[in-house]
Amino acid sequence: MADEQTPALASGPTTIRVGTRNSPLALAQAYIVVAALRTVLPAYSFPIHGMTTTGDRDQLTALYNFGGKGLWTTQLEDKLEANELDIIVHSLKDMPTTLPEGLVLGCVTKREDPRDTLVLKKELVDKHGWKTLADLPAGSVIGTSSVRRIAQLARRYPSLKFKDHRGNIQTRLRKLEEDPELTGIILAAAGLQRMQLDAHISQFLESDNGGILHAVGQGALGIECRSGDDKVLAALKMIEDKDATLATIAERSLMRALEGGCSVPIGVETKWVEPGQLRLRATVVSVQGTEGVDGEATEPITTAEQADKFGEKMAADLVSRGANKILDDINKNKPAPPPPQ
Numbered sequence: 001m002a003d004e005q006t007p008a009l010a011s012g013p014t015t016i017r018v019g020t021r022n023s024p025l026a027l028a029q030a031y032i033v034v035a036a037l038r039t040v041l042p043a044y045s046f047p048i049h050g051m052t053t054t055g056d057r058d059q060l061t062a063l064y065n066f067g068g069k070g071l072w073t074t075q076l077e078d079k080l081e082a083n084e085l086d087i088i089v090h091s092l093k094d095m096p097t098t099l100p101e102g103l104v105l106g107c108v109t110k111r112e113d114p115r116d117t118l119v120l121k122k123e124l125v126d127k128h129g130w131k132t133l134a135d136l137p138a139g140s141v142i143g144t145s146s147v148r149r150i151a152q153l154a155r156r157y158p159s160l161k162f163k164d165h166r167g168n169i170q171t172r173l174r175k176l177e178e179d180p181e182l183t184g185i186i187l188a189a190a191g192l193q194r195m196q197l198d199a200h201i202s203q204f205l206e207s208d209n210g211g212i213l214h215a216v217g218q219g220a221l222g223i224e225c226r227s228g229d230d231k232v233l234a235a236l237k238m239i240e241d242k243d244a245t246l247a248t249i250a251e252r253s254l255m256r257a258l259e260g261g262c263s264v265p266i267g268v269e270t271k272w273v274e275p276g277q278l279r280l281r282a283t284v285v286s287v288q289g290t291e292g293v294d295g296e297a298t299e300p301i302t303t304a305e306q307a308d309k310f311g312e313k314m315a316a317d318l319v320s321r322g323a324n325k326i327l328d329d330i331n332k333n334k335p336a337p338p339p340p341q
């Protein structure tokens, strides 16, 4: 955090306009970022503009958007480019690894717990005392639409069944209780924690011993801005978290190098095993969970360039051991997007 304001922050307008999607989670995240900005820039104001995007309205098209071109983000980015907004707050995991020209990832803030969690149907917990995936009988149905989650869970728990499950977090929690077929659902810890819904969590899915790796960027917030906007960049620098930034740079460069969009089954985990020493684990799994290529390495990381190289190196290692075959199969079998309506 800067002790003194840079000249860019000390002069000119004192308003930073904040764009976000309109979902309860996105709004909660925008409030978190605005609260952090207020503590470092108390004289500034941060009006929040919520927007319902195509991705929110049309979940079918969004699902087909394997390439990660960001149906959830382009309309907000148009407003950023048109100077109608100054920053956009995103779940980093929903941000494409390549941004439109002229826009940059201005900062990554302190990361929440990046793990996935299991939320079990209350009635079944009360009746059977189930707590974890290992407690569930064969054939239990887990709701999730994430290929990454399904593929990894199927690999570890081959007797589970999966059912498509979408909507915002509140909707998913409601559908879990209402749908007689479902035993449980998988949700990111971070989203539940940010909305004080973490009492619903039955189990944190661990990464050890062939466990579940989370999505690239999961649990972190990414703030997008114009590349030449010195004032905003200086403000964002003050709320940046260095560890989260370097770790997510490595994760995103791994994904970029594998040309994976948000629906491609790449799981990762980054941990600072000691200060300046980053351990990166990654897995690329086939859609049915029958094949997988795993990687793990620890390197000294203190700069963005090193983090970027680390991710690329891991990607090359995974490819040399067969990850490209899995990704090619996925791209071959990718359904054509539905016609526009």
Ligand SMILES: NCc1[nH]cc(CCC(=O)O)c1CC(=O)O
Residues within 6 Å of the ligand: 091, 092, 093, 094, 169, 186, 187, 188, 189, 190, 191, 217, 218, 219, 220, 221
């Ligand atoms: N794809 C939706 C999405 N984007 C970010 C989060 C959770 C918050 C985060 O990972 O930062 C979620 C919900 C979920 O996966 O449970």
